[in-house]
Amino acid sequence: MDAISKKELAKIACNVRMGIIEGTFNAKSGHPGGSLSITEILTYLYFKEMNINPEKPTACNRDRFVLSKGHAAPALYSVMANRGFFPVEELKTLRKVDSRLQGHPSMNYLPGIDISSGSLGQGISAACGMALGSKLKGDAFRVYTILGDGEIEEGQVWEAAMYAAAKKLDNLVAFVDNNNLQIDGTVEEVNSPYPIPEKFAAFGWNVIEIDGHNFDEIEAALNEAKATKGKPTAIIATTTKGKGVSFMENQVNWHGSAPNAEQYEIAMNELKALLNEMEG
Ligand SMILES: Cc1ncc(C[n+]2csc(CCOP(=O)(O)OP(=O)(O)O)c2C)c(N)n1
Numbered sequence: 132m133d134a135i136s137k138k139e140l141a142k143i144a145c146n147v148r149m150g151i152i153e154g155t156f157n158a159k160s161g162h163p164g165g166s167l168s169i170t171e172i173l174t175y176l177y178f179k180e181m182n183i184n185p186e187k188p189t190a191c192n193r194d195r196f197v198l199s200k201g202h203a204a205p206a207l208y209s210v211m212a213n214r215g216f217f218p219v220e221e222l223k224t225l226r227k228v229d230s231r232l233q234g235h236p237s238m239n240y241l242p243g244i245d246i247s248s249g250s251l252g253q254g255i256s257a258a259c260g261m262a263l264g265s266k267l268k269g270d271a272f273r274v275y276t277i278l279g280d281g282e283i284e285e286g287q288v289w290e291a292a293m294y295a296a297a298k299k300l301d302n303l304v305a306f307v308d309n310n311n312l313q314i315d316g317t318v319e320e321v322n323s324p325y326p327i328p329e330k331f332a333a334f335g336w337n338v339i340e341i342d343g344h345n346f347d348e349i350e351a352a353l354n355e356a357k358a359t360k361g362k363p364t365a366i367i368a369t370t371t372k373g374k375g376v377s378f379m380e381n382q383v384n385w386h387g388s389a390p391n392a393e394q395y396e397i398a399m400n401e402l403k404a405l406l407n408e409m410e411g
């Protein structure tokens with residue numbers, strides 16, 4: 132996986148976006164907006180950064196991933212399917228009764244999900260426990276988590292942030308998906324978490340700010356995180372909610388609604404055109 136190019140990653144991200152649209156369209160529900168905003172981060176983690184093997188999803192020494200903003204499950208499922216954890220065709224079963232792909236990730240159903248999530252705020256605490264466990268057992272695996280900017284309005288996030296710094300969890304990386312939108316408005320309108328970098332720095336974290344859709348910046352930040360000793364790293368990623376589908380970009384109403392047949396066609400055609408352009 133090491134040799135994978137940025138161009139290849141961009142193509143994969145486009146396929147991941149198509150999987151998000153496929154899943155939410157077939158489910159007639161789900162969360163496309165916050166899934167599309169973390170597509171590049173997830174693609175980089177699963178295709179280049181993390182020590183994982185889709186054929187051995189429970190290997191002890193694997194790096195761990197926690198989708199703390201669990202409602203973005205369509206993105207996680209799509210990246211996992213594209214990485215070979217399960218068939219891409221299965222994305223169409225999103226949210227169906229008896230599907231392994233429930234509305235929020237469940238470790239009881241889908242191999243490769245390291246922890247169930249969806250109740251905002253809890254994921255980062257679980258990630259802290261995993262990172263501490265890695266250190267105590269000398270396992271040397273790393274732990275990655277993604278939080279939403281609305282999610283960090285949850286008090287539990289800051290208890291975990293305090294704990295991670297106190298325990299010097301330098302094997303923990305928390306991305307904050309700063310798309311500026313929450314469930315029904317901007318994050319400022321609901322309960323402003325700003326300034327985000329200063330808050331994590333005050334809690335004792337190494338803080339890096341990036342464009343969350345830029346693979347070079349994601350790579351540089353993750354390399355800096357690996358080189359940082361004695362502190363956890365927070366990567367504050369500026370992103371666009373709904374990224375990659377013109378009519379979904381920066382629109383709060385695409386937080387938790389699915390495309391209808393007409394919107395599905397438009398979205399898929401846009402993404403296919405982009406993929407063709409990259410392949411051409
Ligand atoms: C504890 C808890 N409270 C409320 C919710 C309902 N909820 C689901 S998504 C969401 C908004 C989250 O905003 P953000 O973290 O910014 O998500 P994103 O923009 O990345 O989709 C809320 C309030 C929840 N899942 N968990």
Ligand SMILES: [Mg+2]
Pocket residue numbers: 165279280281308309310311312313
């Ligand atoms: Mg948000």
